[in-house]
Structure formats: C-alpha cells, structure tokens
Amino acid sequence: MEEESEGGLYVCMNSFLGFGSKYVDRHHAKTGQRAYLHITRTRKTQKEDDPNSGSGDPPKKKPTRLAIGIEGGFDVEQEQYEEEVKVVLFPDRQEVTLDDLSSMPDVVRERVSLSVAELQAADSVSHTLQVQQWDGEVRQESKHAAELKQLDNGLKIPPSGWKCEVCELQENLWMNLTDGKVLCGRRYFDGSGGNNHALLYYQQTGYPLAVKLGTITPDGADVYSYDEDDMVLDSKLPEHLSHFGIDMMTMEKTERTMTELEIAVNQRVGEWEVIQESGTTLRPLWGPGLTGMKNLGNSCYLNSVMQVLFTIPDFQTKYVSNIDKIFDEAPSDPTQDFKTQVAKLGYGLLSGEYSKPAPDPADEPNTSAEPRGDQVGIAPRMFKALVGRGHPEFSTNRQQDAQEFLLHFINMVERNCRSGMNPSEAFRFLVEEKIVCQQSQKAKYTQRVDYIVQLPVPMDQATNMDELQEAERRREEAESSGAPPPVAPRAQIPFAACLAALSEPETLTDFWSSAVQAKTTATKTTRFASFPDHLVIQIKKFTFGLDWVPKKLDVSIDVPETLDLNALRAMGQQPGEELLPEVAPPPLMTPDVEVKGILGSHGNEEDDSLYSPLLSPVLDDSTVSQLCEMGFPLEACRKAVYYTGNTGIDAAMNWVMGHMDDPDFAAPLVLPGSSSAPGTTPTESLPEEHLATIVSMGFSRDQATRALRATNNVLERAVDWIFSHLDDLESMDVSEGGRSEGGSEASREPPPGPRVRDGTGKYELFAFISHMGSSTMCGHYVCHIKKDQQWVIFNDQKVCASEKPPKDLGYLYFYRRVVE
Numbered sequence: 005m006e007e008e009s010e011g012g013l014y015v016c017m018n019s020f021l022g023f024g025s026k027y028v029d030r031h032h033a034k035t036g037q038r039a040y041l042h043i044t045r046t047r048k049t050q051k052e053d054d055p056n057s058g059s060g061d062p063p064k065k066k067p068t069r070l071a072i073g074i075e076g077g078f079d080v081e082q083e084q085y086e087e088e089v090k091v092v093l094f095p096d097r098q099e100v101t102l103d104d105l106s107s108m109p110d111v112v113r114e115r116v117s118l119s120v121a122e123l124q125a126a127d128s129v130s131h132t133l134q135v136q137q138w139d140g141e142v143r144q145e146s147k148h149a150a151e152l153k154q155l156d157n158g159l160k161i162p163p164s165g166w167k168c169e170v171c172e173l174q175e176n177l178w179m180n181l182t183d184g185k186v187l188c189g190r191r192y193f194d195g196s197g198g199n200n201h202a203l204l205y206y207q208q209t210g211y212p213l214a215v216k217l218g219t220i221t222p223d224g225a226d227v228y229s230y231d232e233d234d235m236v237l238d239s240k241l242p243e244h245l246s247h248f249g250i251d252m253m254t255m256e257k258t259e260r261t262m263t264e265l266e267i268a269v270n271q272r273v274g275e276w277e278v279i280q281e282s283g284t285t286l287r288p289l290w291g292p293g294l295t296g297m298k299n300l301g302n303s304c305y306l307n308s309v310m311q312v313l314f315t316i317p318d319f320q321t322k323y324v325s326n327i328d329k330i331f332d333e334a335p336s337d338p339t340q341d342f343k344t345q346v347a348k349l350g351y352g353l354l355s356g357e358y359s360k361p362a363p364d365p366a367d368e369p370n371t372s373a374e375p376r377g378d379q380v381g382i383a384p385r386m387f388k389a390l391v392g393r394g395h396p397e398f399s400t401n402r403q404q405d406a407q408e409f410l411l412h413f414i415n416m417v418e419r420n421c422r423s424g425m426n427p428s429e430a431f432r433f434l435v436e437e438k439i440v441c442q443q444s445q446k447a448k449y450t451q452r453v454d455y456i457v458q459l460p461v462p463m464d465q466a467t468n469m470d471e472l473q474e475a476e477r478r479r480e481e482a483e484s485s486g487a488p489p490p491v492a493p494r495a496q497i498p499f500a501a502c503l504a505a506l507s508e509p510e511t512l513t514d515f516w517s518s519a520v521q522a523k524t525t526a527t528k529t530t531r532f533a534s535f536p537d538h539l540v541i542q543i544k545k546f547t548f549g550l551d552w553v554p555k556k557l558d559v560s561i562d563v564p565e566t567l568d569l570n571a572l573r574a575m576g577q578q579p580g581e582e583l584l585p586e587v588a589p590p591p592l593m594t595p596d597v598e599v600k601g602i603l604g605s606h607g608n609e610e611d612d613s614l615y616s617p618l619l620s621p622v623l624d625d626s627t628v629s630q631l632c633e634m635g636f637p638l639e640a641c642r643k644a645v646y647y648t649g650n651t652g653i654d655a656a657m658n659w660v661m662g663h664m665d666d667p668d669f670a671a672p673l674v675l676p677g678s679s680s681a682p683g684t685t686p687t688e689s690l691p692e693e694h695l696a697t698i699v700s701m702g703f704s705r706d707q708a709t710r711a712l713r714a715t716n717n718v719l720e721r722a723v724d725w726i727f728s729h730l731d732d733l734e735s736m737d738v739s740e741g742g743r744s745e746g747g748s749e750a751s752r753e754p755p756p757g758p759r760v761r762d763g764t765g766k767y768e769l770f771a772f773i774s775h776m777g778s779s780t781m782c783g784h785y786v787c788h789i790k791k792d793q794q795w796v797i798f799n800d801q802k803v804c805a806s807e808k809p810p811k812d813l814g815y816l817y818f819y820r821r822v823v824e
Contacts, residue, residue, distance in 0.1 A: 011024060011025025011026070011044075012025065012042055012043055012044035012045070013042070013043045013044075014028040014040040014041070014042055014043075014092065015040060015041040015042075015043065016031065016035075016037050016040055017037075017039045017040060017041055017091075017116070018037055018039075019037075019336070019337075021337070021338070021339070023040075027331065028040060028094070029094070029095070030331060030332070032094040032095060034332070037094070038093050038094050038095075039091060039092075039093055039094075039116070040091070040092050040093075040094065041089060041090075041091060041092075042089070042090050042091070042092045042099075043087065043088070043089050044087070044088045045086065045087050045088075046086045091116060100116075143234075143235050143236055143237045144234075144236060144237065145236065145237045145238075145239060146212075146213060146227070146229045146232060146236035146237065146238055147232065148212045148213055148229060148231065148232075149213070149236070149237070149238040149239055149240055149241075150239070150240065152181060152182065152212075152213060152238075152240070152244060153182065154181065154182055154183075154244065154247045155182060155183045155184075157183060157184070159183070159184040159248055160248060160249035161179060161184055161186065161217075161248045161249060161250055163250070163254070163255065166179075166186050166217050166218075167186070168186065168187050168188040168198070168199070168201055168486070169185060169186055169187060169201075170187060170188070170199070170201045170486060171188060171199050171201060171485075171486025171487075172486055173188040173198055173199065173486070175218075176188055176189040176197055176198045176216075177189070177198075177216070177217045177218070178202040178214040178215065178216050178217065178228065179214060179215050179217055179248070180202070180205065180206075180209075180211050180213070180214045181211075181213040181214060181215060181227075181238075181244045181245075182209070182211035182212075182213070183209075183211060184247075184248040185205060185211075186217065187201040187202035187205050188200075188201045188202060189202055189203075189216075190202075190203055191489065199483060199486065199488075199489075202214055203230065206230040206231075210231075212229050212230055212231040212232075213227060213228070213229055213230075213236075213238065213244075214227070214228050214230070215227050215228075215238075215241070215244075215245070216228070220245065220250065220252060220255040221252070221255055221256065222252055222253045222255070224241065225241060225245075225252075227241065286797065286804035286805060286806070286807060287804055287805045288361070288379075288802070288803065288804050289796060289803050289804060289805055290356075290359045290360065290361070290379070290803075291356045291359055292354055292355060292356035292359070293314075293315070293353070293354050293356070293791060294356070294359050294791070294796065294803050295352060295353045295354075295355075295356065295358050295359040295379065295381060295382060295803070296359070296378070296379035296380075296381035296382075296798065296800060296801035296802060296803045297310070297311065297353075297381055297382055297383075297384060297798075297800060297801065298381050298382065298383040298384075298800065298801055299800040299801070300383060300384070300385060300388060300401070301401040302401055302402055302403040302404075303384075303388060303401075304403075304784055304785040304786070304800055305403065305404045305405070305406040305409050305785045306384070306388060306391075306404075306409060307384075307785070307787075307798070307800055308406055308773045308785040308786060308787040308798065309406055309409055309410050309413065309773065309787075310349060310353070310384070310387075310413075311353065311787050311789065311798045312771045312773065312787055312789060312818055313413075314349075314350050314353045314354060315770070315771060315789055315791075316427070316430055316538055316820075317430075318425070318427035318428075318429070318430040318537075318538075319350065319427045319430075320350065320354065321425065321427070322421075322424075322425050322426075322427045323343070323346050323347040323350040323351075323427075324347060324350040324351050324354055327347050327350075327351050330343055330344060330347045331344065331347070339386055339390070340390065342390065342391075342416060342420045343420060345386055345387045345390050345391075346387070348386075348387070349382070349384055349387045352382040353382070358379070358380055358381055358382045359379055359380075359381075359803070360379060360380045361378070361379060361380070362378040362379055362380050362381070362801065378801045378802055379801050379802070379803060381800075381801040391412070391413060391416060394720070395412065396662075396665055398412060402781070403777075403781055403782055403783065405546070406773050406775065406785055406815065406816060407456065407542050407815070407816055410455075410456070410540070410816070411455065411456065414428045414431065414455055418727070419701065419723070419727060420701070422701060422703070426759075428455070429537075429759060429760070429761060430536065430537045430538045430761075431455040431456070431536050431537075431538055431539075431540055432453060432454075432455060432536060432759075432760050432761075433453075433454060433455075433532060433533070433534045433535060433536040433539075433760055434451050434452070434453060434454075434532070434533035434534045434760050435451065435452050435453075435454050435530060435531070435532065435533060436449060436450070436451050436530070436531050436532070436533040436574035436576070437449070437450050437451075437452070437528060437529070437530055438528070438529045438530075438531070438574075439512065439515065439526050439527070439528045439584075440526060440527050440529075441515065441517040441519055441520065441524060441526050441584060442524060442525045442526055442527065443517060443519070443520050443524045443525070444517060444519035444520055444582075444584075445582070446517075446519045446582045446583060446584045447577070447581055447582070447583055447584065448583065448584040449576065449577060449583070451533055453760075455540065456540045456541070456542050457506070457539065457540065457541045457542065458542045458544055459502045459503070459505075459506055459541050459542065459543055459544060460502060460505040460506060460544050461497055461502060461505075461543060461544055461545065461557055461559055461561070462497065462501050462502065462504075462505045463495060463497070463557065463559075465497060465498065465501035465505075466495040466496055466497055466559075467496045467497075467498060468493065468495065468496045471493050472492075472493060472495055475490065475492050475493050476492075478490050479492065492558070494558050494559065494560050495557070495558065495559045495560070496559075496560050496562075497559050497560070497561045498561075498562060499561050499562050499563050499564060502543070502561060503572075506530070507529075507530070507531070507572055509527040509528065509529045510527065510528045510529075510530075511525065511526075511527055511528075512525065512526040512527070512528055513525055517584065518584050518585045518586075519584050519585060531572055531573060531574035531575070532569065532572050532573050532574060532765065533573075533574045534760045534761070534762040535569065535573070535762055535763055535764065535765045535821070536760070536761060536821075537761050537763070537820065537821050538818060538819065538820050538821070539567075539569075539767050539818075539819040539820075539821075540816060540817070540818055540819075541816070541817040541819070542815070542816055542817075543559075543561060543814065543815055543816075543817070545557045545559065545775075545815060546779065555778065555779065556775075556777070556778055556779055560812040560813060561812055562812060563769070563772075563811050563812060563814060563817055564769070565768060565769045565811075566766070566767065566768050566769070566822070567766070567767040567768075567769070567819055568765060568766050568767075569765035569766075569767070570764065570765040570766065571765075572765065573765060623642055623645045623646060623650065624645055624650045627641075627645050627650070627652065627653050627656050628641045628642055628645050630653050631644060631645075631653070631656060631657070631660060636660055637669070637670035639670055639671060639672050639673055640660060640663075640669050640670050641656070641660070642673045643659075643663075643673045644656040644657070644659040644660045644663075646673055647659055668718075690709060690712050690713070690717060691712075691717055691719075694708075694712055694717065694719045694722065695708045695709065695712065697719060698711060698712070698719075698722060698723065698726065701723075703726060707726060708722075708726075711723070711725050711726040763821055763823075764821065764822070764824060766821065766822040766824070767819035767820060767821055767822060768819060768820060768822050769790070769811070769817060769818070769819055770789065770790045770818055770819065770820050771787060771788065771789040771790065771817075771818040772787065772788055772809075772811065772814035772815075772816060772817045772818065773785060773786075773787045773814065773815055773816040773818075774786055774787070774788070774810060774813055774814050774815055775815045785815075786798060786799040786800075788806055788809045788810075788811075788814075794806075795809040797809070
C-alpha cells in the first residue's frame with residue numbers, strides 16, 4: 005500500500021486515482037490537476053495476545069467458521085494504522101489545514117469536504133470488494149432428504165463405542181442413513197483419514213446420505229450426500245436418526261466436524277514447514293530483482309509466473325526499460341490499461357524499492373535470532389483484477405493451474421502488442437507434425453504455433469519399479485486387512501524417458517487418408533520446426549484417475565541443468581517422399597485461441613467474412629452424439645465440434661466445459677459472416693463503441709467491421725475472432741497505428757504467418773515453478789530462479805538463497821538458449 009510507504013499516497017480529488025510521491029508531479033504536469041488528498045499511514049504498535057496483560061483487550065479469537073470476512077471466520081487482514089489525511093495543492097505542495105478550509109468560500113469548502121468524504125468511503129468499499137466475503141459453511145438441502153427410504157432392519161446404534169464394520173477403525177466414522185451401516189470415511193491424499201469403506205459402500209448400494217458420528221448435537225450434525233458430492237442439510241435428520249434409536253437431544257460432540265478439520269488445514273497453509281526446503285534455515289535476500297509478492301488469497305500461481313517472466317530480458321525491455329514513456333502515454337484511467345499495469349508490476353519487482361524487511365506481525369512474535377525473510381513486497385491487486393477480468397477462473401480467489409495462467413497471460417500480451425516489440429516471441433516456436441498413412445506411405449506435414457512443451461510422464465519407465473510394485477502389494481494387503489496404508493514411495497522417472505515419450509511416433513487408428521479416400525491407420529511424429537529463445541517445459545503431472553477424480557503423479561524426474569534438443573529438429577519433406585493429396589490447407593493454430601475456420605479453402609476474396617456462409621460445416625456426428633449423450637444441448641455440442649475443428653471428443657469436451665457459462669451456449673450455431681442470427685444482417689449498423697475498442701487495439705476500421713459482422717456484434721467474440729484470423733487479416737490493409745515496426749514485411753504474398761525466432765536447440769535451466777498439493781485446485785506454488793549463479797527461492801513474500809533447489813520435483817521448467 006502506497007499509504008504505508010515513504011511519502012504516502014496522493015489521491016486526485018477529481019478522478020480519484022492514486023499516485024505515489026514519485027509520480028504525482030507527473031500527473032499534475034500532464035493534467036493540470038492541483039488538489040490532491042494526501043494520505044499517510046504508520047503502523048500502530050501492537051502487543052501480542054496475552055489474557056493476563058491487563059490491557060483490557062480480549063485475546064484474538066481463533067476461527068470457528070470456514071469463512072472469510074464474516075463473524076467467526078478467518079479475519080480479513082485488518083492491520084492497525086495511524087492515518088493522517090490532508091489536502092495538498094500543487095505545484096508547491098501547499099498543505100491546506102482544516103482551519104484554512106473553514107475560511108474559504110462555502111462552495112469551495114463544500115466541494116472539498118464532499119470529495120474527502122467520498123474518497124474515504126471509497127477506500128472502505130474497495131477494501132470490502134478486494135477481500136470478497138466467502139462462507140464455506142452454507143449448505144443446501146439434499147434432494148434425497150425429504151423422501152429418504154430407510155430400511156426397517158431393526159438396527160439400533162449405540163450412543164458411543166462405534167467402529168468401522170469392515171476395518172474396525174474407531175474414528176472418522178459415518179453412519180449410512182438408509183440402513184444404519186457404520187463405516188470409515190475417505191482416505192486423504194497424505195494417507196490419513198479413513199479407508200474409503202463408506203464411499204465404497206455407497207458405490208455398491210447407491211444409498212446416498214451418511215452422517216458423521218461424533219458430530220451429532222441438538223443443533224445438528226455433519227451430513228454428506230455421496231450422490232450430490234457435498235456436505236448437505238437434512239431437515240428430517242432428527243426423524244432419520246431416531247429410526248436407528250439415536251436421540252439428537254441427548255447427543256454430545258466427540259469428533260471434529262468437517263468444517264473444523266478444514267479450518268485446521270487452512271490455518272497451516274503457508275507455513276514454512278510445507279515448503280520443500282523447510283529443513284534448512286534460509287538466508288533472506290534483498291535488493292533489485294529480489295522483491296517478494298503478497299499472496300492475495302490463492303494467488304501464488306500468479307506470483308510465481310510473474311517472478312519468472314520478469315527475469316526474461318524481453319519482458320524487462322518491453323515494460324520496465326521504457327517505463328517513463330509508458331506512464332507518459334498512459335490513458336486517463338491507467339487502472340484499465342494493460343501496458344501500464346504490467347509495467348508497474350515489473351518496475352516494482354525489479355527496482356528493489358519494495359525489497360525491504362517486513363515488520364513482525366504483532367500476533368506472531370519472532371523470538372528467534374534469525375531473520376524471518378518476509379518482505380514488505382508488493383500486492384498486485386490491480387494487476388490481478390485486470391488480467392482476470394471476465395475470466396471464469398482467474399477473476400476468482402480460487403487456486404489455479406500456473407501453466408494455464410502462463411498461457412492466458414501470453415495470450416493477453418499477444419493481443420496488446422500488435423504494434424512494437426512483442427515479448428511473447430521469446431517463447432513462440434513452430435511445431436511440425438508429420439502424419440504418414442500406413443496404407444499408401446504418403447505423408448502430410450502441418451505446422452502450428454506453440455509456447456510450451458508438454459512432457460509426458462511414462463510411469464512404466466520408473467527406475468524403482470520393484471519398490472513401487474512392492475509398495476502397491478503392501479497397500480492392497482493393508483486395505484484387505486483394514487490396517488492403515490503404508491507410505492508410498494515416490495516414482496523415479498528418467499528425464500530421457502520423458503523426452504523419448506514425447507518424440508516417439510503416435511499411432512492414429514481412425515485417420516481419414518485422402519490418398520485412399522478412407523479411414524485407415526497412420527503414424528504421427530512431432531518435431532520442432534524452430535527453437536525459441538526461451539523454452540518452457542511442463543511436466544504433465546496432473547491427470548485423472550479411473551473415477552475421473554483429478555490427481556497428481558508423485559514423481560521425481562532428474563531434470564538436467566543443460567539440454568540439447570537438436571536431435572528433435574524437424575527435417576521437412578524427405579527426398580522421394582510423396583505427400584498426401586491436399587484437401588484443405590493446414591490451419592496454423594495457436595494455443596488458448598479457439599480454432600474458428602474449418603471450412604478449408606472454400607472462402608474467397610469477395611466473401612466479406614473470409615469464409616463462405618453458404619456452405620455448411622462438416623461436423624463429426626459421432627462426437628456430437630457423444631456430447632449429447634452426456635446431457636449437453638444439441639446446438640452447444642455442434643458448436644463445440646465446429647469450434648475445435650473436428651479434432652475429437654477431448655477437445656470438444658474441453659470447449660464445452662470452458663463455455664458453459666456463455667449466454668449463447670445453447671443458441672444455434674451461426675457461421676462467421678452469416679445473417680441467420682435473429683435481428684442481425686450484414687448491413688445492420690455496428691456499435692460505434694465496439695468499433696472504437698477494436699480499432700484502439702491496432703486494427704483498421706474495415707477489419708473491426710468484419711469481426712463484428714462475423715460475430716453478431718458481440719465485442720468479446722469479435723476480439724476472439726479477429727485474433728484467430730490474424731493470418732487472413734495480415735493480407736488486408738492494417739491501420740497506420742497498428743502497423744508493427746516490421747510493417748514492410750506485410751507486402752509479401754502470401755503473408756508469412758507468425759514471427760518466430762530460431763537458433764540452436766541447446767539450453768540451460770534458469771528457473772522452475774513447483775507445486776505442492778494433491779491437484780491444481782489446491783496446494784501452493786513457489787518458484788526458484790537462478791540469479792548470478794545462485795538459486796533463489798521466491799515463496800510469495802519470502803525471498804531467500806536456496807540451499808537445495810528441488811529441481812527433480814518441479815512442474816514448469818524455464819530454459820534459455822545457450823549462445824555458442
């Protein structure tokens with residue numbers, strides 16, 4: 005917070021924008037604004053909680069409710085400050101006191117007083133919005149509660165002395181409300197909890213509701229619905245319990261409820277002990293490029309990615325080296341300007357101005373002599389709000405996949421770098437896919453753009469396979485005998501095996517060959533058509549079990565510090581090799597962007613939409629049928645297959661899951677450029693504000709018009725459309741403001757496609773991001789970055805010299821090209 009930093013915060017009393025002492029003069033010179041509200045805060049001295057201190061203040065309460073920002077829940081960070089507020093007039097920074105204000109004319113006094121009041125009120129409102137109250141204990145009435153059928157089996161459950169009827173476990177017990185069966189709960193990812201017998205029983209019988217024994221009190225109990233997969237309310241619980249001889253009014257709580265268990269876990273999250281290097285006292289680091297980032301609530305994925313990106317020269321040059329120019333050219337509302345917010349974050353990380361020790365929190369007295377390592381750091385609230393705006397996941401406070409966020413951010417960089425330098429080119433490379441028809445031996449070559457190499461994990465190549473098989477045998481024995489499961493060993497996978505799995509040919513059993521005009525078997529081989537300056541490798545640790553529950557592979561991979569991929573360079577068409585007849589030109593697809601054009605070469609230059617609206621797309625009926633059988637609307641299924649280019653059920657399913665909240669999800673499929681949407685014709689007037697928005701991104705008015713007409717004037721879809729048709733649009737006239745510095749290249753015919761850098765395939769490791777937890781939906785991220793030959797661990801606000809960087813346990817690895 006700038007209010008807490010040296011110089012405080014200056015708030016423009018006209019636009020309500022805030023500036024640090026260093027930048028307020030720039031705003032004054034640019035706008036002529038004279039009056040600012042100057043806010044300075046100093047932290048109050050707090051005493052640690054001590055019931056015998058005699059201070060009169062009650063000790064800080066522990067959370068009793070799984071919630072944030074409401075009574076009984078986790079406290080919103082309410083640090084206590086002494087706040088000083090005054091009005092300052094520029095350019096002389098003349099302070100206006102309350103006495104001065106009282107002697108001014110009524111109209112001046114009223115306007116200034118009103119602005120001050122609104123500013124102070126806005127501060128509290130923004131704080132409320134930033135925190136986002138959340139209540140994890142709100143439960144819905146189960147659909148099974150009202151009509152639950154209970155078996156008249158004469159079973160009566162005693163008030164105590166319970167044990168699992170299968171393994172005799174005496175804690176974490178659940179009674180099925182249909183037949184009174186008492187069984188143990190689920191096994192947690194760390195091996196604790198139960199042995200899954202209650203869950204297995206539901207899978208056998210379909211009896212949906214169970215109550216946790218030991219949580220029953222006159223006020224209620226923990227009830228779980230296996231069918232609804234959630235904690236639920238049962239309004240008939242007293243009746244359902246009395247069926248088995250249990251009187252709610254006489255029961256006392258003896259077990260921790262599920263909420264209490266979750267609260268205990270959440271209180272431990274973020275402690276140093278869960279981080280990989282917890283066994284060592286790490287030396288804190290300070291200075292430029294060594295700045296911590298505050299966790300805004302599961303934002304460690306964002307923190308880790310941005311720390312790594314701003315060690316890359318392209319991002320430093322684009323956003324930090326010319327920060328004065330960026331700030332000078334910023335729009336009137338810089339809070340919504342992508343370039344300004346990225347530059348602000350980059351400067352904060354690299355300048356060292358915020359790399360200072362944080363004061364000890366009063367409720368965590370530091371009694372040890374070692375430095376704690378926490379920094380003042382920076383809180384990227386404005387940046388997170390901007391890059392997450394409108395996104396169903398990144399706009400929330402939920403944990404996310406760091407790889408998905410990296411692609412999302414790269415996509416935003418691409419969209420906002422139509423003119424000038426594009427730092428995402430550092431990652432961009434071309435992939436060549438070669439498909440050989442096994443019947444005709446003719447080949448087909450396609451290229452696509454990518455930014456990340458996804459490395460498979462061949463579990464069957466583990467070097468400690470005997471140990472893993474023995475552990476699995478012991479686990480099965482323990483499960484059958486009801487004993488606690490043993491701790492499973494970690495699979496040791498050679499990096500060379502992962503690389504071999506990436507490069508080995510893949511068999512396609514349902515390939516339509518244009519040479520034989522029928523479906524046949526083919527092999528697909530993937531190679532690098534170019535090598536990027538910086539290579540990102542994702543270890544595909546996250547997968548799904550047989551029950552479709554997300555899980556994470558517990559593997560150790562000997563990832564090398566240096567890498568030579570030259571053997572994987574694409575060779576192109578070989579001498580004497582025949583090509584499959586071309587039915588349509590191979591599309592050049594970009595990750596994180598929908599593939600819109602699958603009509604092949606049927607479009608023509610006269611066609612306003614680049615694709616003929618008279619032709620119907622050829623959709624894979626089997627994929628459409630499979631999606632419909634899952635319960636999705638027919639038109640949504642048709643759109644999923646269309647927008648993923650008939651590439652199969654997995655891609656179509658991903659599209660469906662990503663667009664279920666779209667307002668037009670179930671609306672009929674409308675082809676780009678067609679006029680079949682109700683009330684829309686190609687000649688209908690276009691919203692001027694939508695045209696202006698797209699033109700401001702560097703496109704011509706003609707291009708903006710085509711995009712809006714192709715998407716029925718929906719701005720978000722028009723922006724998606726225009727970026728997924730860049731190759732076609734490059735052949736059109738680009739507005740002067742959107743021409744890149746290499747604009748003369750646009751005169752080539754046909755257009756050259758996306759610009760990629762190329763060079764040797766030799767690399768050295770300079771950073772990696774690690775994930776701790778059972779899935780991408782939970783856990784914690786940290787990153788390790790090599791700075792001046794020293795590995796540094798960035799764990800949110802902690803920045804320390806790394807003693808034992810866990811290079812074998814990473815999730816995302818970042819390599820830079822070795823220049824020979």
